[in-house]
Each structure stands twice: as C-alpha cells, then as structure tokens.
Amino acid sequence: MNSGTGCVTSRDLEFTVPQMHAMANDVVARCIAHIAALPQQPPHGVHDAEALCRRLREPLPAAGTALTPLLDDLFERCIPQSFNTASPGYLAYIPGGGLFPAALADFIADTTNRYTGIWQAAPALVQLEANALEWLREWMGFPTGTRGLFTTGGSMATFNAVLCARERHLGPDIRRGVLYTSDQAHHCVIKSAKLAGIMPDRVRAVACDDAFRLPVPALREAIARDRRDGLVPFMVVSNAGTTNTGAVDPLAAIADVCADESLWHHVDGAYGAFFQLCDDTRDVLAGLERADSLTLDPHKGMFMPYGTGALLVRDGAALRAAHEATADYLPEMPSAAEFYDPSQHGPDLSRGFPGLRMWLTMKLYGADAFRAAITEKRALALEAVARMARLPHVVIDAPPALSLFPFHLTWPGATLAQEDAATRALMAATSRRGRVMISGAVAGGRYVGRVCVLSFRTHARQIDQLVEDLGAAIDEVVAGVRG
Ligand SMILES: Cc1ncc(COP(=O)(O)O)c(C=O)c1O
Incomplete structure (x- = not known):
C-alpha cells in the first residue's frame, strides 16, 4: 500500500480508503477556498511568466512525491499565474466561469471510469448524455431528428460540422469545394476547414459591413463568382456573436441564401447561441434555428468548465454518416433511430464522459x-x-x-x-x-x-x-x- 501522505510507493498504484479520503479532502478544501477567494483575486495574475516557466522545467520523477507539496505548488505558484477566467471581474476575451457541480460530475466520471464511447458499455450513462444533447436541441429550436455531439470546445464542433457538410455536398471531390464566412469569423473556421481537407484558398472571408456583419449581397456575389469559375460552393459559416465585436450575422437571410443555393448553413454560436434563452435577444438570433448545424460552447454561455463544447446537426443521419464505423471486436450497434451511440456520431472511440457534467449541472440547476x-x-x-x-x-x-x-x-x-x-x-x-x-x-x-x-x-x-x-x-x- 502507499504511504499516508499520498506518496505512491507500491506497485499496485492503489490507495487505502482513509488515504483516499485524506487526499480528496485536501483537494476539495483547497478548491473551495479558491472559489471563496475569487472576489479578492485579481482577474489577471500573470507576472514574469517566462522566468517562472523556466524554473518549472523538471526531470521525469523516478520516485513519487507526497500530494501536499504538489498541491502547494499548484495552488500557490501555478494557478495564480493565469488569466483568472473564473473571476467575477473577468470581462476579457469570452469569459468562462466553471460551475462547481460540473467538477463534481468530472470527479464521479473519472473515479467510476465508465466507458461511454459505445452505447452497450454504459447504456444508462450514454442515455443521460443523449438527454443533455436533447435539451440543447430543444433550447435551440432544432427539430427532432437532430443529433449532436459533445466536443472539447467550439473548434472541434466546427470541425465536425465542416466534415458533415463536405460529406453531404462534395463527396470525394473535395478540391473544388468552397466555404464562405465573414472576415470576422473565429479563426477556428479556417483551421477546421483545413483539418477537413478544405485548403485556405477555398475559404472566402467576405469583408464585413459597418456593423461587422456578413453582407448578404457580397455573399451572393462571391458564390456566383466561384460558380462561374467552375468551383463548387458547399458551405456558409455564419456568426451568432463574433469574438471581436459580438456581431450577429443576418442569420435568416443567410439561411435563405443557403436554401436558394443548396449550401450547408453552419452557425457558429460558440459565444452567442445561449442568448436564445433570453427574450430580449431572441429576435437578433432569428434564423439560428434554421441552420443545418450549430456550434455551441457550454464552457462559455452555460458557464461550464473548459472542455465542454457541443455540436447540433439538424439531419442527425448526416452526422452519423460522417462518423459511422465499426470493428469485428465490437458489439452489434443499437437501433440508430432510438439509441444514441457517441462513437457513431463523432471521431472518438474511447473518451471521457462529457455528458455527465452537462446532465448533472442541468438537472441540478434547472433550465430557468x-x-x-x-x-x-x-x-x-x-x-x-x-x-x-x-x-x-x-x-x-x-x-x-x-x-x-x-x-x-x-x-x-x-x-x-x-x-x-x-x-x-x-x-x-x-x-x-x-x-x-x-x-x-x-x-x-x-x-x-x-x-x-x-x-x-x-x-x-x-x-x-x-x-x-x-x-x-x-x-x-x-x-x-x-x-
Ligand atoms: C465565436 C467563437 N467561435 C469559436 C470559438 C472557438 O471555441 P473553442 O475555444 O471552444 O474551441 C470561439 C472561442 O472563443 C469563439 O469565440
């Protein structure tokens, strides 16, 4: 067994029950003290970062260290040297937050360590994840038949949306495909396109108007020009809240363009989509509910800890078609119509359990x-x-x-x-x-x-x-x- 200080000395890597209590109590006490002190902590704590990082470089430890000094280092030396994104005074970039129940969910997910990549391995837990995705669908006004995916963030959600659009509209003819967005789009759009095989010379960043919005006439012109040049327009990514200025593109008018031109309409709602819940901003976001796919970032507008992104795809079959695969060693798939299987709707097989932090938090607080x-x-x-x-x-x-x-x-x-x-x-x-x-x-x-x-x-x-x-x-x- 390992020593009482949390220092690992035995080969079985297991701790006794009292040791686990002591270690967890130490961690929880520090985390709660940290939260309680947030109003007194500066929102920007980075000082002399280069020197600190140089001092922090260290050799691979051959032997273990007790937990307490490791926590001391983390909480006293490392954590304060950050943008304090959990601070009430953090009004920079797109603020995070980090609701406490989500941390408890992660603790449960990591200690029980259930396998949620495939439905059969933990059907009840996967159902809770499917419920949380379903609640997001309902909030955003998407129809039944929509399927979704929890991702690590908005960037990965957008990447998966480009994959769906590419599969639907281009098939193997990727090189002629063109994606349209505005010059105010988040840089994850061009990055996602590239990861999905759509090179930067096939991404049109249409110049925004005076209100930092994607101008629909210029979008139509760009599409017509590319068609004349023998290219294949396939996707528009519009913004429900840009990172630079918070602008919302004319989503309904862009949805009309996409309908007229048979293009995939993706809305980047990483910052703004959760304003669908606010009566005052629903009109600004009108048209969002018509999108083919939507990036959501619960680690922004739902105040969740980082690592919580989500994608909704109106035609759930398109999301499944982009990712469906199986292997001889895996159990037979459940009925696709009724049961959600994460590995059939996203690139991961083995994965953490992002659904639990969403489910537990949403149940605990309630939608209101x-x-x-x-x-x-x-x-x-x-x-x-x-x-x-x-x-x-x-x-x-x-x-x-x-x-x-x-x-x-x-x-x-x-x-x-x-x-x-x-x-x-x-x-x-x-x-x-x-x-x-x-x-x-x-x-x-x-x-x-x-x-x-x-x-x-x-x-x-x-x-x-x-x-x-x-x-x-x-x-x-x-x-x-x-x-
Ligand atoms: C509008 C917008 N889209 C996409 C992203 C990328 O999201 P993530 O950082 O979660 O990958 C961000 C990040 O701030 C954003 O503000």
Missing part, C-alpha cells in the same frame, strides 16, 4: 436558472454600454447585439495611430487596477477595446468597478498619448 443568468448578462452589458458612453473620450463602435461590445478612445485632432495607442494603453491600465480585466482586438481597421459580460459570477458590482476604473484611467492615458 440558466435563462435567468444569461438574461442578467445581457442586462449588465446594456448597463455597461450606457454608462461607458457617458465617459469622456469613449466612442462605442457597436452596441451589444448580445453581451459584448467594442469601443475606442478619441479626442479632437487625434490620429488613428494615437487612438489605437490610447485604447491599447487603457486596456492595460484598467487591468492593472486589479478589479476587472478587459481585452482588445483589431476590427474595422482600428484597435478596439472589448467588454464581454458572460461569467455567471459577474454582477452589478463588477460593472460599477469597470466604469470606475475606466473613468479613473482614461484622462491619464489620453494625456500620455497626446503628449
């Missing part, structure tokens, strides 16, 4: 809690934009379509380069104050700051802090750049 939380994020973004618009030198580049909006600084006589420098400096100055973190992007030919409200821990207090800290930093930043 998610609806209320996402509605609050929308209201907070509206509050933030209204108050920021009243700050000196602030220009709002686009109002929040959902809960993300871009802005920049200006003053009479400012050049674009000065505006960019001041806006960039403001991001850093605000984050340095240690209460909120915001990040920027280049969009519409300029550097913009971005506020994205999506953490379940962000409430009115953090919006107050955002406005106060921006207000306190703006004059100094502008004076510094003006000279």
